[in-house]
Amino acid sequence: MNILEENDFVRLYTFIQKKYGINLSKKKQLIEGRLNSTIFAMGYSDFSEYVDFILTKSTQKDIELLLNKLTTNYTYFMREKAHFDFFSQNILPQLVKTKKDKVLSVWSAGCSTGQEPYTLSILMKEFLGKEAPRWDTRVLATDISQKVLLQAQKGAYPEDSLKDMPSEWVRKYFSRVDNTDQYEVTTALKSNIIFKPFNLMDPIQFKIPFDVIFCRNVMIYFNQETKDALVDRLYASTNQGGYLIIGLSETINKSTSKYKYVMPAVYRKI
Ligand SMILES: C[S@@+](CC[C@H](N)C(=O)[O-])C[C@H]1O[C@@H](n2cnc3c(N)ncnc32)[C@H](O)[C@@H]1O
Incomplete structure (x- = not known):
C-alpha cells in the first residue's frame, strides 16, 4: 500500500x-x-x-x-420530508398569492442524482393542479459532478426507491421501463428541470433570483468560512421573502447570516 x-x-x-x-x-x-x-x-x-x-x-x-x-452523492426520494411538507403547505400558498408574474423560481443546489428537484417539481404541479400550465415552475438543478447530473437527466430509478412516494405520483410522473425494475421520470416532468453543472464556490450569476433554494446536505463538507461565504452568496440570490433550506444535520451561523431562522434547517430573507 x-x-x-x-x-x-x-x-x-x-x-x-x-x-x-x-x-x-x-x-x-x-x-x-x-x-x-x-x-x-x-x-x-x-x-x-x-x-x-x-x-x-x-x-x-x-x-x-x-x-x-x-465525497458522497447519497440522496433518496422524500429525504427529510418535513422540508417538502413545509414547501407545499407554507411556502407555495404564500408564493402563489404574491407572485404576480406567475414565476416560481426554485433551485436545487447540489441536486445529486435528481430525486430532490423532481420531487420539488411534482409538488408544484400537484399544488397548482389545473392552474399549473399558467405558471413557470421550472426547477434549476445543479451539481458539481457531471456524472450525477447525467444520471439525474436520465431519471431512471429502481422501483424500491419510490416506495415512500404516494403511489398516485408514481402513476402520474413515472413509467416502468420494460423488462426491468426501473421507473423512468416522464418526459413532461424531465422537461421541467434545467440541469446544469455548477460549482457552489463560484459567483452565482443565474438570470433571476430565487424564491426557494434547497441546498441540503452539501455544506457538510465545507468549513465555517466557506459555508459563511456561500450562505452570503445564496442570500444575495434569494428574492425578498424567499427561503433557504439546508440539511437537517446542518447549521448556518445565525449571528453572521442575514437570513432569519424559521424552523430547523429553514431560513428566510426578510
Ligand atoms: C449528499 S448529496 C446531497 C443531495 C441532495 N441535496 C440531498 O439532500 O439528498 C451532496 C451533493 O453536493 C455536491 N457538491 C459537493 N460539493 C459541491 C460544490 N462545491 N458545488 C456543487 N455541488 C457540490 C456533490 O456532488 C453531491 O452530489
Whole structure:
C-alpha cells in the first residue's frame, strides 16, 4: 500500500478546499484508502506523482473522478420530508398569492442524482393542479459532478426507491421501463428541470433570483468560512421573502447570516 506523505496530503486537501470548498483536512485515512488502488491502476507510482498531476495538469474530468471517490452523492426520494411538507403547505400558498408574474423560481443546489428537484417539481404541479400550465415552475438543478447530473437527466430509478412516494405520483410522473425494475421520470416532468453543472464556490450569476433554494446536505463538507461565504452568496440570490433550506444535520451561523431562522434547517430573507 502506498503511503500518503503529510506534505502531499496538505497539498491535495488545500487544493480541493480552495477550489471546491470541500474540507478533507481530517480525512487522511479516507483519502489513502479510497485512492490507493485507483492511482496505482491509473499508472502513477506514488501519491506524490498523482498529487503533482492533479495540481498542475488535471482536467475537470480528472478532478471529478477524484471528488467522486472522496465525497458522497447519497440522496433518496422524500429525504427529510418535513422540508417538502413545509414547501407545499407554507411556502407555495404564500408564493402563489404574491407572485404576480406567475414565476416560481426554485433551485436545487447540489441536486445529486435528481430525486430532490423532481420531487420539488411534482409538488408544484400537484399544488397548482389545473392552474399549473399558467405558471413557470421550472426547477434549476445543479451539481458539481457531471456524472450525477447525467444520471439525474436520465431519471431512471429502481422501483424500491419510490416506495415512500404516494403511489398516485408514481402513476402520474413515472413509467416502468420494460423488462426491468426501473421507473423512468416522464418526459413532461424531465422537461421541467434545467440541469446544469455548477460549482457552489463560484459567483452565482443565474438570470433571476430565487424564491426557494434547497441546498441540503452539501455544506457538510465545507468549513465555517466557506459555508459563511456561500450562505452570503445564496442570500444575495434569494428574492425578498424567499427561503433557504439546508440539511437537517446542518447549521448556518445565525449571528453572521442575514437570513432569519424559521424552523430547523429553514431560513428566510426578510
Ligand atoms: C449528499 S448529496 C446531497 C443531495 C441532495 N441535496 C440531498 O439532500 O439528498 C451532496 C451533493 O453536493 C455536491 N457538491 C459537493 N460539493 C459541491 C460544490 N462545491 N458545488 C456543487 N455541488 C457540490 C456533490 O456532488 C453531491 O452530489
